[in-house]
Amino acid sequence: MEVRVRRVEGHIIYDSRGRPTIEVSLTSENGVKGRFASPSGASVGRYEVPPLPKDGILGAKKMVDEANKFFHNFSFSSQTEFDDALRRFDGGVRFERIGSVVSLGLSFAAADMASKELNKPMFRWLAGDLEPVFPVPLCNVLGGGKHALNRSIDIQEILVFPLNARSYRDAYTSVVEVHKMISKLLAERDMFFTGGRNDEGAWVTTLTDEEAFNVVWDAVDRVRSEVGVKFGVGIDMAASSIWDAESKVYVYRRSGISRDREEQIEYVVELVKKHNLMYVEDPLHEDDFPGFSYIRRRLGDRVLIVGDDLYVTNVSRIKLGVNERSGNGVIIKPNQVGNVSSAIEAAKTASENKFKVVVSHRSGETHYPHLAHLALAVEADMFKVSPVYGERVIKHNELLLIEDLYGGKGVKRIW
16 A cells, blocks of 8 residues: 655754754645654764765755655655655765755654554554564663763763563563662762763763672662562673774773773773673774674673674675674664665664664654664664663653553563
8 A cells, every 4th residue: 555745844853962853744645644853873983874964954954845845746655665765865875965864854754654644553564564572671771981971981881681571561660670779879889979860861970980880780689689580781882982093092081091902802801701791882993893703702692792883774884794793783773874774674684694683772862762663673682772761761662552552472582
């Protein structure tokens, strides 16, 4: 069944960090409206699709007006068909003319409109009548690095995820309890802690990295004894944001330490072994495919070595990483590649090659649940969205509602 576009509109709104973005709306010939506003990141890989055209947010608004003419009376029967037209509208290969704020806004708004028009959940518009398998929530609970203005721990994110939850509801609520427990422990152990949180809702602290790991593990142990859910702990190093390409070192600003490539690798391996970590994201900068491969060999497949800036949701880079065995997991952020279909293709490429798929939010998020449907459509292994703040909770709530309404096959098992 085809869906026909009658009108495209765009309005400048703001993301969770207070940065401008465009809310794109598509209206069908039957008056059904779909909407989406693209998020933005703080740690941005240089291979990502540019978020805005050359003349900024006002230029993006003009592109939406241009899209209204291009897509007027355009009909489509699949997401791929719409996104192919979207590429023709841009005229290039990386949406450099219109920017990902517009391209992803149009793409997700089309998915929203089509699913409403056909009276089906968006994940089934994107992937057919599958029975959902829910991803493991991967949540940033204690933050530092660039997301905390380098005033908290040097590691950008300490992450927690449940290992044996029977439902998404159990999985998500257990992580929320860990997040709450961490605040209680920080109040006891950090005399300067006032309940401060970063852009994603992760707690910030004046404790050292070592003390921070102790707090997280203590919180995990206490919650496990209360609710019976086991947890894994991981980190996002966001290494591209601390890499100094000129001096060839990783600069840890708070601690005043610089590490060369070999020292960085040894530091990562030491962190994993010392703190029993099961997940490491972006341990090295965005061009070091051989380094990711070496770390994977050192740590084995019991630890997820996940690339974000390394892969930027790009099929070609994922294929290169697969060939070089550069890690064993891929972050999927649809705004990195500019449209929904390309994000789905990237996830499929990763999963077909036995890499774990981690669908992720951005630090500057918007109030839309659409990312949850993408996670189900690609049968993601993990869903990296922080457990608090409204623009993030809405995505978890969407999965809770889908679980209640449609059931499913339970939560993924990562190991």
